[in-house]
Amino acid sequence: MKNAGLVGKATIAVPHSKLKNAILECLKKEGYVSEISKKVKKGQPLLEVGLVYVDKKPKITEAERISKQSRRVYFGVKDIHKVKNGTGLLILSTPKGILSGKDARREQVGGEALFKLW
Numbered sequence: 696m697k698n699a700g701l702v703g704k705a706t707i708a709v710p711h712s713k714l715k716n717a718i719l720e721c722l723k724k725e726g727y728v729s730e731i732s733k734k735v736k737k738g739q740p741l742l743e744v745g746l747v748y749v750d751k752k753p754k755i756t757e758a759e760r761i762s763k764q765s766r767r768v769y770f771g772v773k774d775i776h777k778v779k780n781g782t783g784l785l786i787l788s789t790p791k792g793i794l795s796g797k798d799a800r801r802e803q804v805g806g807e808a809l810f811k812l813w
């Protein structure tokens with residue numbers, strides 16, 4: 696999404712999975728993605744994602760992956776802090792589903808930190 700935004704694409708297509716769909720729904724709720732639609736191309740399900748631009752600049756300018764297969768990183772409720780003084784977004788996989796850092800603090804639940812966006 697970062698690369699497509701920097702090039703100026705309006706939409707991108709990613710292979711469908713439940714995890715990707717849940718992450719995109721969270722990003723849509725936070726205003727980083729405009730729309731999500733499920734389509735089928737050549738028999739394969741795809742998610743078509745509309746990107747958001749602010750003053751002709753993409754809203755997602757940088758992304759940093761936190762947890763990897765070789766190193767899982769878990770945050771407790773007290774470990775969840777603002778990203779870039781509140782201008783960024785932290786995505787967590789929690790027992791209550793995929794949540795942003797703000798929602799996880801509100802729900803009083805920690806989990807595996809997936810990535811940060813700003």
